[in-house]
């Protein structure tokens with residue numbers, strides 16, 4: 253797996269700027285933030301006041317002949333009541349904030365992922381992206397809602413207790429507080445250790461998610477290649493590495509927490525020893541000593557909490573950085589400012605019918621590749637100075653050896669990628685000067701592994717044009733000869749295709765996707781290897797359908813099965829990103845060049861295969 257797919261390296265320090273950017277996502281929920289902050293302060297004040305009430309009660313009893321405990325009881329009851337309301341408000345607001353924020357962040361991430369160009373996804377495995385959308389978003393929302401609240405509560409409590417201790421008995425107060433510096437140092441050391449091990453854990457978690465996704469997507473291939481054992485071994489390797497770092501993380505916590513608790517006990521011991529002496533000499537009341545011992549124990553709880561929240565924040569910093577970097581990624585392919593300005597001017601009712609949403613002619617007369625250079629990776633050119641002109645109504649077939657650049661050419665024609673040099677022109681105008689939305693809404697694409705969505709066949713065809721009537725859906729299916737097999741199915745057009753369409757054969761999925769493309773009535777039709785897995789019989793079926801699709805459009809067809817593209821207006825033999833030969837089927841056959849060789853070899857191979865088939869079947 254590429255380094256890029258793993259956890260990125262970030263600074264070990266708490267990045268306040270980053271958290272500032274993350275916390276900005278909480279601002280729309282001010283109505284929840286204010287009660288949240290108030291309740292945190294109220295809870296801290298109540299928590300700190302209980303020991304003072306205890307002091308009051310003890311001093312009202314010790315050495316007194318007349319005892320009236322009702323006032324402290326009343327205050328205690330009032331405090332308990334306030335604490336209950338504070339905790340209720342706290343949980344209610346924090347839960348609301350956490351849910352709203354994770355919803356917002358996830359939605360923003362999803363929206364951004366939809367806007368990003370294909371090149372972005374080339375370097376990021378699905379599992380990595382799924383982790384961003386799920387665990388990272390959740391983690392951030394939890395930290396913002398619960399972590400920040402814990403932090404606010406803990407800081408308030410520490411400050412209030414420190415002030416009370418100093419006011420009650422400055423010397424003893426400072427003695428108890430003297431345990432704070434070693435606690436801070438120990439916390440800083442362990443925070444760093446915990447951060448690093450939790451980051452390692454996340455790295456392996458992300459790799460395991462990616463491995464799961466890859467294993468599920470490639471299940472059939474793994475089974476057919478009997479790779480299950482090796483896959484399991486690789487997975488076990490990842491899993492035991494994850495186990496190792498998780499155990500290390502747990503061990504560090506197991507050492508850190510007892511140290512913090514021991515320091516708390518030392519502080520309580522100091523209070524007992526020094527306070528006890530003062531009580532005996534009459535310099536301190538018993539109630540104050542009790543309050544001190546109480547505070548000495550209580551004081552370290554919020555410090556521990558602060559340390560934990562900071563560790564969590566540092567641990568989530570990676571998640572924050574990744575989510576923010578995803579949100580900050582600007583789509584590599586998008587409308588320029590000039591195009592956006594034209595859209596604002598023209599995309600409104602009353603626009604002349606012959607004009608597109610960007611105010612330029614709606615019709616597509618021609619597409620030109622003008623000295624186009626392209627590389628997926630810098631320094632590894634796939635196309636150099638590529639030229640091609642296609643006019644409306646023409647079908648261009650791209651054939652040639654694997655890796656020659658056929659798919660790249662159609663990806664560029666679809667503007668899934670942008671040329672690294674040269675231009676692609678539509679009606680003689682640079683494609684980058686036209687609206688991306690307008691252009692891509694003119695495209696109809698059928699790929700090798702056609703993707704169907706969960707739902708019925710009818711819904712899948714209608715996906716091409718949502719407002720199409722049932723008759724139009726069925727007419728499209730008839731045109732591509734899909735109607736017959738659909739009606740033969742148990743529920744006809746209402747048959748559920750299953751997840752990703754896996755209840756249909758590849759050929760059937762392709763026919764459905766043809767119908768979907770035809771229904772969308774695109775001006776540019778792109779078919780990449782779409783007929784490669786259709787048997788000869790089905791291929792015959794779709795030939796007429798394809799004619800219906802090609803008619804009156806600009807069509808690009810990448811096909812390994814050469815019989816499919818015999819009727820193409822122009823066949824281009826592509827090798828190493830260059831056009832080796834160009835012409836129609838008859839011309840190229842007469843020329844007896846590369847195409848002739850490809851065609852005759854394929855023809856012979858098919859004949860041989862059918863002969864073997866016939867012999868095998870007797």
Ligand SMILES: Nc1ncnc2c1ncn2[C@@H]1O[C@H](COP(=O)(O)OP(=O)(O)OP(=O)(O)O)[C@@H](O)[C@H]1O
Nearest residue numbers: 374628629634652653654655656657658659660661
């Ligand atoms: N997403 C990608 N990232 C990096 N390199 C790529 C990517 N897609 C294709 N390539 C490389 O670009 C070159 C051209 O690939 P392309 O898929 O366009 O060829 P093709 O002629 O369509 O091949 P095939 O017939 O096997 O589909 C190949 O060397 C390929 O490895």
